[in-house]
Every structure is written in C-alpha cells, then in structure tokens.
Amino acid sequence: MPYANVEPAAVGWTPAATRASQTEVRNIAILLFDGFSLLGAGIVAEVFHMANELSSAKARAECVYDVRFLSVEGGNVACSSSVRVWTDGLDARHYGGFDALFVAGGRGADDAAKDDRIVEWLRRVQSKTTVVRAISEGRKVLDAAGIGHAQDAQRYGNAMIHLVREEQQGDAGDRYESMKGALLIVKRDLGIDVSRSVAERLMPGSAAKLVSILGDSGAASAGDKIRAAARWLQDNCERPISVVDAAQVAAMSERNFLRRFKIEMGITPSDYLLQARLAVTCALLTDSELPVDKIARRSGMGNGDRLAKIFRKRLLISPTEYRTQSRREANG
Template sequence: MSFLSAAGGNITCSSSIRVWTDGLDARHYMGFDALFVAGGKGARAAARDERLIAWLRRVHANTSTVRPIGEGRSLLEAACINGIQQREFGSYNVREERDERNGSEANDRLESMKSALMLIKRDLGIDVARNVAERLMPDAGDSLMSLLGDSSGKSPADKVRAAARWLQENCQRSISIADAAQVAAMSERNFLRRFKMEVGVTPSDYLLHARLAITCSLLTDSELPVDKIARRTGMGNGDRLAKIFRKRMKVSPTEYRMKTRREAGI
C-alpha cells in the first residue's frame, strides 16, 4: 500500500498525524489494484491542479477500482471519472450542493469500505477480511459480510492478477515468464493464454512496460548514467535499453531525459 500526494513528503491528516507520501510520477502509470482518493479541506484546491488531474486520468485507465472518500469526489468530478461530469465551481448554491453531496458521500464511504475488504480478502484471506470488518465497522459488519462470500480457493483470474503484481514488484530483478507462471501455479502455456485474456497484454509486454515506467522515472529524476539505469531496471545494459527505447519511445534514453527535464523546467 502506498500513500501519494501531488508533491510528496510529509502530509498532516485530519487527526494531526503526519504521514509520509510519495510524489506522483511515471512509475504509477501502470495503475493500481485500487485507488482511493481522499477528501478533506484541500480537495477543492486539488481539483484545480491540472497536473494532478492529468495524472489521475492516466492512472485511472489502468486501475480497475477508483473510489472517492468524502470530498475526494471533487477530484473525480474534475477528471470526469466513473461517469461523473465536471461541474463549474461556484455556479450553484452552496446549501444545495451540500444537501446533494450528503447522500453520495455516505455511499462513497461504503463503496470504499467494500472495495478495501475485497482486496484484503483476495490478498490475506476471508478470515482476515471478516476480522477487519468486525473490528473497524461493527455496525456495518453484517451488511458487508455478504460481499465476502466463502473461503474457496483462488480462481484462475485471481492467480493471474497475483502473478501480474509479482511481475511489477520484481521487474527490476532478472526474472522470467516461467517464474511468473510458477507464482500463478499454472503451466507456462496456460499462463500465457490466461494472462492475455485477463490483462489484455502478454506477460512479456506487461513486464517490459513496468521496467520502462521505472526507467523513465530514473531518467527524469536522477543523474544515473544510462548503463547503470539499465542494470537497475532489469533491462540488461545501456545498448539493449537504447534499442528498446528507440523502438518503443521513438527517441534515445538521452533524448528522452533532455526532453522531459526541459518540459518539467528542471
């Protein structure tokens, strides 16, 4: 689990607890299992941050579940995500807005709880998910329990998603598709077929996209030479990275570094 903010660094939450957050960068373009957009007093200002909204739209394309929490709905409205159309702030009565949002915010919180419980069930098992529901939401626990279902084994789709997470988490190491097939407990042939069916790309392309995302981030944000970046991201060496980069990005790694830094004003 990661906490993210527009600029990164320490953020003080509503309970006056300071939480360390990562900044927004190209590493996140591969998306998440779920993304929860927090609310609070700064949500309206955040909804006007063009860089943040552009990042949210791009990540949303590769994220299966995006849920607002409270005022976080403003950011989804600004990004026109989940069918929510953008509204012109200040064009309607504040009291009418408050009344309209009360019901939707309560529903947003419930949907976020449901999504989080399903992720806990998938990753840690149904017993842990039930324990969380009982401890943190005793009043709502019964209504949420029906969503958890039984404790049967993982489906092929669950296994593929687990293998996809493993590929992304380990993409900087020297790994193979056969290794990922073992994580999914499938034959390599069946894994290749199932992965393309569930994810939409081959495991090799998925792994390459994950490595390229980290490579792009390091080229922009670090002073590391291209050859060292190639080794750190599982791309072999500088020559191989340059060949892949020109094929996929239509520029050399050095040209990409200069272009992105110039655009960012670095």
C-alpha cells in the same frame, strides 16, 4: 434549509506518465433525485473513494474509479434530510453508458419512478452499462424503467445473485446493504484483499460478514492469482525474472497463465513486465546521474544497447534524449 457541498468520490490523483497507459478508468454513476437517501448513496461513493486511495498507494494502480453524482437537471439536489448535494445533469454525454450505475434509494424514489425523464434516460443507458444496481428503494425506479436485477446477476454470477436475493428478503440497514454491490465491483477489479481492506475501514464490525458474502472461501480465484502474479512482476522487475517464474507464482501452467493474464490485465505478461521495467528506467534517468548502461542493469533491461533499442521502439527517442527532456519539463 441546510446546505452542504458534498463532492463525488473521484480522487484528485493523476497517474504519472509512465503509468498512464496501464491504468484503466472505471466510470461509476450514482443517480440521485429529491428525497434520496444520503446514507445509501454516500457509502457507495465512499467505497470507491477508499478503493482509489488503497490502489494509488501501490507501485502501479490497476484501475481508478471516477465517481459522479447525477440528477435530471443537475445542480443541487436535496436528500431526505435536506442536505444538498451537487450533481451533473443527465445528457447525451452519458449515452455511452457506465461501468456501473447505482440508483439511489430513499422516500423520493416513488416520485422518481414517475418521472418520465429519469425512466427514459435509464432505458437508454442501461444497454451500454455493465452493472445497473438499485440501492434499497431505488429498485422502484428500475422497475418503472423495466430494468430487472438480472443484468448484474448475469454478469457477476452466483455471488451477485446471492446479493440480490438477500436484499429482496429485507436486509437490515441502508449502509450495510449499499456497500455490498460496490465491494463486489472492487473485488472484481482489484482483488479480495483490497475489497476486504475497504470493508474493514468503512465498517469494521461487519467486514468479516461482508467479505464472506462476496464469495471469499479462503482460496484465491484465478483472477486473484493473476493479480498476485502481476504484483510480483512489478515488485521484482529489476531482477532477471521471466514469465515462467510468474506462472509458478500463480500456480498455473505457462499456457494457462498467458491466457488468463491477457484476459485479466489486458496485456501479455511480457509486455507488463517490460512496462514495469520502463517505469523504473524512466525514474532512474530522471532522478539519478547513473550512466545508461548501469541503469539498464539495475532496471532488469540487461545492457545499454538493449535499453536504447527498446526506448527507440517504444518511446521513439534515446534514453539520453529522454533524460534531457524529462529534466527540462521538471524544471519548467
């Protein structure tokens, strides 16, 4: 029987210490069983893997996807073409749920739907999982667990409802069908630009159709505007900019911008800007011989006194102490 050590799509990339507090980890699970379709499950994993690559190339990754293959007992699971994939077992670690859970399709779905261990586990984790989604025949497994498709429709609105209806009408091709739900999550987290890039790389001939299904009408959503403003803050943090400037970039009133930014990014615009400036400052302290006052001016912090106050408040050490410690750690 053929064997392949197929790894999940988690990226071996660790955010720098200056970025760690800003990067959220999204836990994605793909439930497999004997006789699953490798094509459908594999493309879902690849969507998140590609999104990680594109996101990590930015100055600040907004989130990173940790993708895991799961099965009842863990270990190697054979797909419908007899290729074996390594999986983690179903256990109490997962009772806290996931950001998204995909159930694989394939000819083994009928047997999986009769497996009480799978059914009970799904019932237990679904209430704490943001999105539960079937890949093709995987809907039989969800039906056996009494889990409908409304869970993701309710959370994602009309775009997801459209996708569910389309799949139920018999969408052509596991690969195309499987990409849609994963791309919708990427669009929510990272914006339409990243989801479009992922689609273009993985399925060039169908990228335009996929993006149109994801609800991009050519006008940026409020979330896309906020993320664009966040990127602008990141790219211009060394200049004497303000939150008012960022609100203008997003084409929003200052009040609405402050509210929407906190919802989308999890922190206020001023804190986001400060974190971006701190990241620049820390890099300059570690990699250059510039005096603290000049670094403060170059990083948008104003002057050395203000920088020192911020460092003591945020990092509990002075800029000079940070420089010494970071270089000591770099030299081992």
